[in-house]
Amino acid sequence: xxxxxxxxxxxxxxxxxxxxxxxxxxxxxxxxxxxxxxxxxxxxxxxxxxxxxxxxxxxxxxxxxxxxxxxxxxxxxxxxxxxxxxxxxxxxxxxxxxxxxxxxxxxxxxxxxxxxxxxxx
Numbered sequence: 839x840x841x842x843x844x845x846x847x848x849x850x851x852x853x854x855x856x857x858x859x860x861x862x863x864x865x866x867x868x869x870x871x872x873x874x875x876x877x878x879x880x881x882x883x884x885x886x887x888x889x890x891x892x893x894x895x896x897x898x899x900x901x902x903x904x905x906x907x908x909x910x911x912x913x914x915x916x917x918x919x920x921x922x923x924x925x926x927x928x929x930x931x932x933x934x935x936x937x938x939x940x941x942x943x944x945x946x947x948x949x950x951x952x953x954x955x956x957x958x959x
Contacts (some may be wrong), residue, residue: 862893887912913937 892907908917935941
């Protein structure tokens with residue numbers, strides 16, 4: 839999961855140009871390492887998964903607007919992401935998941951009508 843966080847942040851940084859604004863953060867909270875026995879003489883070490891990350895991109899030049907925030911504490915993940923679609927709508931997704939209920943997402947669209955500009959020649 840940490841690799842996904844790094845990849846998402848790398849994409850967010852690559853998208854931003856001189857005309858935009860970007861912010862991102864990752865707060866990782868390492869817990870106590872626990873030894874996990876695999877039964878084959880191999881010992882693995884497992885740290886309690888806990889993190890908080892987010893990013894935001896605002897580029898008025900290209901119209902790229904998006905953000906995400908995610909928080910994980912053990913097997914419980916909660917977060918949202920939001921982006922402006924090319925047709926002017928804003929997609930907002932709230933999601934959460936855990937071992938007991940699985941993954942759930944709620945999708946909302948905010949409709950913003952774009953008035954086309956007619957050129958009279």
